[in-house]
Amino acid sequence: MAVDLGDLTAFVTVARAGGFREGARGGGTSASSLSEAVRRLEARLGVRLLNRTTRSVAPTEAGARLLERLGPALGEVEAALDVVNGFRDRPAGTLRLNVPLSAARLVLPAIVPPFLAAYPEIRLEIVVEDGFVDVLAAGCDAGIRYDERLEQDMIAVPIGPRRQRFATAAAPSYLDRRGRPAHPRDLLAHDCLLGRFPSGSLTAPWEFERAGEIVRVDPSGPLIVRVGASDLIIAAAVAGTGIIHLFEDWLRPHLDSGVLEPVLEPWWQVFSGPFLYFPGRRHLPAPLRAFVDFIAARTP
Incomplete structure (x- = not known):
């Protein structure tokens, strides 16, 4: 069954954001185009993926199952496409970090401005969320957590005060x-x-x-x-x-x-102090690799 990759991406964006307008804000597109993409996907698959009300949008059981499998798969697609970044003079793309409020308040203010100044073609998106988080399922490239809250089987790099x-x-x-x-x-x-x-x-x-x-x-x-x-x-x-x-x-x-x-x-x-953690991929996305190298250069 041939399915448009853009329609799959639109579904994941809306499901994670909890709405078409919310997904449009973060994705640089329109709510109507996301809605049309999800309708095409549902018609192609023959099953409803999202329950829509005037107040909220949430995955159906089928949508939740699809989202669970698509998150890591689309991450691998992005990583594959990111290989071409190695042929650029400077890394480009979006880096999504999932961080607790304490890190957003106490750690990142000293890091984010100089990082963005050093890599002007990278767009940094920060998701502030306390608690245990599967960064890949949450649509993020990496997270910041303290030692007792690190996910298993992740690479951890010190960041901020030790x-x-x-x-x-x-x-x-x-x-x-x-x-x-x-x-x-x-x-x-x-x-x-x-x-x-x-x-x-x-x-x-x-x-x-x-x-x-x-x-x-x-x-x-x-x-x-x-x-x-x-x-x-x-x-x-x-x-x-x-x-x-x-x-x-x-x-x-x-x-x-x-x-x-x-x-x-x-x-x-x-x-x-906290750690930057991310999956142990052989080839890190270029924006994440740039961030890891930037953090390593700042760590005494």
């Missing part, structure tokens, strides 16, 4: 009112500000370490914020609502200005 800490802090007004914890277990008597991952689990327990002793506490408090709205939880801490536990680099400006005061600093846990 040593980071979780910091615990609160507004001086809160600590004057409620007291200053002397031990991590004291946090159980305090109002703590928590996050919730997309999976539904809380950003708890909080883990502390000093002189080889590890203490985990499961705090509670008046505010739970979905991961991704960290500015809100920081604002609540600055306002004196409770104690916050977050990346030190994220809180550093507020600690330096004095609007937040360190809590339990000798117990702040150190952890390794």
Whole structure:
């Protein structure tokens, strides 16, 4: 059965984006052309691939099965076509990275501008998503995650700071009112500000370490914020609502200005920095190879 590759690509684009307009925004085409391509594909296959409502577009069972198989296959097609990039003076094309919010906020700002300046023919697309992600199924070339969240059988390259800490802090007004914890277990008597991952689990327990002793506490408090709205939880801490536990680099400006005061600093846990990870292909797409080489040149 002969099927147009462009129609398959249009289906994958719409299914991943969750809509025709959303797919058009990211793909540099029109929603009507994507809709027509998907209609052609469905007519050719004789099966509905997408359920369409006024509010959403989602794959049918048949569409989900097709999407699952097409993602890696189209990735291989792109990799094959990318071979011609080796004959160009400079690499070109699109590089899609799937990264957590922390990396988008703390790691990439120092990397993206000089990378794009060095490779003006590369278009960089960043998908911000916390949690475990199959980068290929998500339509991305590579991802950034911390060690405990790396996918199996992936090549991992250090990116960003190699040593980071979780910091615990609160507004001086809160600590004057409620007291200053002397031990991590004291946090159980305090109002703590928590996050919730997309999976539904809380950003708890909080883990502390000093002189080889590890203490985990499961705090509670008046505010739970979905991961991704960290500015809100920081604002609540600055306002004196409770104690916050977050990346030190994220809180550093507020600690330096004095609007937040360190809590339990000798117990702040150190952890390794993030990694850029990607499938172990023999021939990496030229934009990804350029990015990997760029990162390697910056890593001490």
